[in-house]
Amino acid sequence: MTELLLEPIVLQQTGDLWEAMLIAFDVVTDPYNFLLLLISVAIGLIVGILPGLGGPIALALLIPVTFQFDGNVAVMILSGTLGATAFGGSITAILLNTPGDAPNAATLLDGYPMTRQGRGGEALAASAISSASGAFFGLALLLISIPFVRSLALAFGSPEMFWLAIAGLTTVALATRGSVLTDLIAGAFGLMLAFHGLNPVTGTARFTYGTTYLFDGIQLIPLIIGLFAIAEMIKLMGEQQSIAGDTKVAGGLMKGTRSVVSNWKLVGQSSIIGWIIGIIPGAGGTVANFISYMTAKQRSSESSSFGEGNIKGVIASEAANDSKDGGSMIPTLGLGVPGSASTAVLLGAFIIHGVTPGPLLFQENLQLVFVVIFALLISNALTSTIGLLTANTLTKITRIRITTVAPIVVMISLLGAFAIRGNINDVVLAVGFGVIGALMMKYGMSRVAVVVALILGPLAEQNFHRSLQVSQGDYAILFTQPLSIALILITVLMLAVSIYQSRRAIVGP
Numbered sequence: 001m002t003e004l005l006l007e008p009i010v011l012q013q014t015g016d017l018w019e020a021m022l023i024a025f026d027v028v029t030d031p032y033n034f035l036l037l038l039i040s041v042a043i044g045l046i047v048g049i050l051p052g053l054g055g056p057i058a059l060a061l062l063i064p065v066t067f068q069f070d071g072n073v074a075v076m077i078l079s080g081t082l083g084a085t086a087f088g089g090s091i092t093a094i095l096l097n098t099p100g101d102a103p104n105a106a107t108l109l110d111g112y113p114m115t116r117q118g119r120g121g122e123a124l125a126a127s128a129i130s131s132a133s134g135a136f137f138g139l140a141l142l143l144i145s146i147p148f149v150r151s152l153a154l155a156f157g158s159p160e161m162f163w164l165a166i167a168g169l170t171t172v173a174l175a176t177r178g179s180v181l182t183d184l185i186a187g188a189f190g191l192m193l194a195f196h197g198l199n200p201v202t203g204t205a206r207f208t209y210g211t212t213y214l215f216d217g218i219q220l221i222p223l224i225i226g227l228f229a230i231a232e233m234i235k236l237m238g239e240q241q242s243i244a245g246d247t248k249v250a251g252g253l254m255k256g257t258r259s260v261v262s263n264w265k266l267v268g269q270s271s272i273i274g275w276i277i278g279i280i281p282g283a284g285g286t287v288a289n290f291i292s293y294m295t296a297k298q299r300s301s302e303s304s305s306f307g308e309g310n311i312k313g314v315i316a317s318e319a320a321n322d323s324k325d326g327g328s329m330i331p332t333l334g335l336g337v338p339g340s341a342s343t344a345v346l347l348g349a350f351i352i353h354g355v356t357p358g359p360l361l362f363q364e365n366l367q368l369v370f371v372v373i374f375a376l377l378i379s380n381a382l383t384s385t386i387g388l389l390t391a392n393t394l395t396k397i398t399r400i401r402i403t404t405v406a407p408i409v410v411m412i413s414l415l416g417a418f419a420i421r422g423n424i425n426d427v428v429l430a431v432g433f434g435v436i437g438a439l440m441m442k443y444g445m446s447r448v449a450v451v452v453a454l455i456l457g458p459l460a461e462q463n464f465h466r467s468l469q470v471s472q473g474d475y476a477i478l479f480t481q482p483l484s485i486a487l488i489l490i491t492v493l494m495l496a497v498s499i500y501q502s503r504r505a506i507v508g509p
Helices: 002-010 014-029 031-049 054-062 064-068 071-096 108-116 120-155 158-174 180-194 212-216 220-239 253-262 264-279 284-299 311-335 341-352 366-399 402-421 424-442 447-471 482-507
Strands: none
Touching (some): 014 031, 014 366, 031 054, 031 071, 031 366, 054 064, 054 071, 064 071, 071 120, 071 311, 071 341, 108 120, 108 311, 120 264, 120 311, 158 482, 180 447, 220 402, 220 424, 253 264, 253 311, 284 447, 311 341, 402 424, 424 447
């Protein structure tokens, strides 16, 4: 079976590979096509900045525009847009505590506290460099590992996906700087929210309270917008000061760059985590970013400062955020299975343009693979350069009085919540969770735990039921596969480390 999976790539001769690369390079560097790529990068960056939109919506908006171009150029435009959205979302996450898309929620954990300390330029510079580094790392791994890794994506069946979700939920115990009990309560609250709507296996309606709005469950983006963006504006309005307060706003461009260079091992570690999780269909960038963030926190000698403005938190989340695109392209291009929401839209665009992703793509249309890679490389290089050039200017936003900033941020946030599905109830949901988020901040409860549980709860539930369906009710299927056992051991290890650190914090070293 493995030989059949690898055959389309193994059969490619070196000359064929070079020819495909040259064709793709000519497509991307053609002056007219390159101008189109620049425009698509600009659109991706702008859409990425707007709260709640992100990659899937940016791609969906551009698909009709690409109908007038041939397949190679259309794929180049869409890939360039995809590469730009990830960094765009980090800008508002860092400066305004408003994630452009769900994966950027991990970036704001330390990026926004840095902004409050007058270090927004430093955080933006670190985000720009680590984003580009993660993207280059992920795409390099994509090139190297295409002949070997497609079987890894197939190795994650329902039992393995269940334990991956459980391992991710374990990070709720690691996400805190305060009381473990309050974070566990917040995580339980997130799980309660995750189980609203139709049961993914039986189709039974749960906790819908007589409204069809909740059939699709609690929507993630409105919740994130409410918990972080609106809640932060409520808090700042109460303080009646700017985002940076009385703190002097420093540029920090070179300092942020040096921080990424000095933490190159962290960049590599986070890129690998993001890339591996990107390979797994359905896991998504949010899972990759939070696991990368928590791993960096656990391995750091200064873990207590995470969440208070530790630049390593920004580096870890942003490197994973961009490297996951390289990983998600493996199931998308090699198997025809989308690795994330963005690549699901991209997959649909491929099919619309007459391109069928899968093993035969590497035999019949290999240059298209390189068009995707080159477009992503250029896109990430351009957006990171823009980020570095504008970092010091953008930080001036943090000095504007909150009475001016808050209405604008709230308006943009609510527009973002509405734009996802065009449903006014999403706006109401965002406002409601804004109030809840403000109360959680007041009483020291982790908003991150709610987000992690809401993301991973359905993933765990779906794959638990699917595993039992496959095994006809035999629970042994969850404990017999080697990969499942490895994930169980990782989960136990993370819990043990968390308990050890909690005891050490109480009784001292």
